[in-house]
Amino acid sequence: MIDHVRPSQLPAWLAAAPEGSQPLVLDVREPWELQTASVRADGFELLAIPMGELPARLAELDPARQAQRPIACLCHHGVRSLRVAAFLQQQGFEHLANITGGIDAWALENDPTVPRY
Numbered sequence: 001m002i003d004h005v006r007p008s009q010l011p012a013w014l015a016a017a018p019e020g021s022q023p024l025v026l027d028v029r030e031p032w033e034l035q036t037a038s039v040r041a042d043g044f045e046l047l048a049i050p051m052g053e054l055p056a057r058l059a060e061l062d063p064a065r066q067a068q069r070p071i072a073c074l075c076h077h078g079v080r081s082l083r084v085a086a087f088l089q090q091q092g093f094e095h096l097a098n099i100t101g102g103i104d105a106w107a108l109e110n111d112p113t114v115p116r117y
Helices: 007-015 031-036 051-060 079-090 102-109
Strands: 002-005 024-027 045-048 071-074 096-099
Touching (some): 002 007, 002 079, 007 071, 007 096, 007 102, 051 079, 071 102, 079 096, 096 102
Parallel strands (some): 024 045, 024 071, 071 096
16 A cells, blocks of 8 residues: 655654664665755655556565565655555565655655755
8 A cells, every 4th residue: 555645744654663763765766866956855755666666676676575664755746656566566665655756745844944946
């Protein structure tokens, strides 16, 4: 199942992670988008892999060892990240969330210093 989590709800979702797991926010935006606006890792690991590169770089997430690792996917508005979460679910990942509203909502709900574009 893929959870739909607003940026303001993300800390609670991450807090519900299995004991001993390191939550991950997977930013699937393009490099130019990362240069425009990005989030600061706070209570989670942050990894940027553009959506189009994910199949080739899936080993960086290691589904065999990290199926229980909570992964919240982030993009600009939440469409690409939902597709990525669905892809990861098909690959055996179990604890997934789409950050609904993406980095745009993040700027509005969590951190007004993050530029909107």
